[in-house]
Amino acid sequence: MPGTPTRIPGPEIALMGLLALALTPATPAAAHFQELIPSTEIVTEGGNTPVGLSLAFTHPMERGPVMEMAEPVQFGVLGPAGREDLKSALKRIKVDGKSAYTAEYRVKKPGDYVFFVEPAPYWEPGEGKMIVHYTKVVVDAFGAEDGWDAALGLPVEIEPLVRPYGLWTGNLFRGIVKQYGKPVPFAAVEVEWRNDGSVKPPADPFVTQVTKADSNGVFSYAMPKAGWWGFAALLDGPTPLTSPEGKEVPVEQGALIWVRTRDM
Known part of the structure; x- marks a missing residue:
């Protein structure tokens, strides 16, 4: 009405606004996963023995974005001939403008080959920490089915309790979370499917599945789709690292393993 003075919001209104902002759910940070994906998880007699490997640091279920990946600290394989250093086999490529890597390994004899990578620490300013994901994947050659549970002695590692290949869709995968060789009770384990573009998650909780290990560090998860x-x-690393800004920051040590399922 004419002549009615404009009302200025009082302090109680301002407080309500602040409370509303504080109670607004924050957008969850997308899960980072170090990928180490072979061209096949099983090399058969008479098959194509060179195994191609793709390495990228990304968000698998959301199909990106890909994050810049510096040259790995170590990349190798534990197989029938023992441990081999494969760093010289790495080739830097660009994926969505970011550095990633490929490699090729020729299988020479029957056995299980445990490929692994220790990436260079990745600085995540949004979380205020360095990330190092020790990652492995197992490839069986010529039906040997021996050595798939071999330990690499990494600072953090998932020891498979289920043979990590020859898996049907719906199979239950089980593993032990270990840090410096000892089981980690009640460790949280994030699970993501490497999306081929056929699935659109209906809500954020469907992107990254979360399960917890038991008191012995053992976790399980039934995989509902092929791929x-x-x-x-x-896990929290015991020793801080220095960020690009020159500050000591905490370290996230990730123990990762990749397994493939196929439809029956």
């Missing part, structure tokens, strides 16, 4: 599944146990 590559990544299991990531994210």
Whole structure:
């Protein structure tokens, strides 16, 4: 009405606004997964023995974005001939403008080959920490089916309790989360499917599945769709690292393993 003075919101209105902002759910940070994906998880007699490997640091279920990946600290394989250093086989490529890597390994004899990578620490300013995801994947050659549970001695590692290949869709995968060789009770394990573009998650909780290990560090998860599944146990590292800004920051040590399921 004419002549009615404009009302200025009082302090109680301002307080309500602040409370509303504080109670607004924050958008969850997308899960980072170090990918180490072979061209096949089983090399058969008479098959194509060179195994191609793709390495990228990304968000598998959301199909990106890909994050810049510096040259790995170590990349190798534990197989019938023992441990081999494969760093010289790495080739840097660009994926969505970011550095990623490929490699090729020729299988020479029957056995299980445990490929692994220790990436360079990745600075995540949004979380204020460095990320190092120790990642492995097992490839069986010529039906040997021996050595799939071999330990690599990494600072953090998932020891498979189920043979991590020859898996049907719906199979239950089980593993032990270990840090410096000891089981980690009640460790949280994030699980993501490497999306081929055929699935659109209906809500954020469907992007990254979360399960917890029991008191012995053992976790399990039934994989509902064919494809590559990544299991990531994210643990606090014991020693801080220096960020690009020159500050000491905490370290996230990730123990990752990739397994593939196929439809029956």
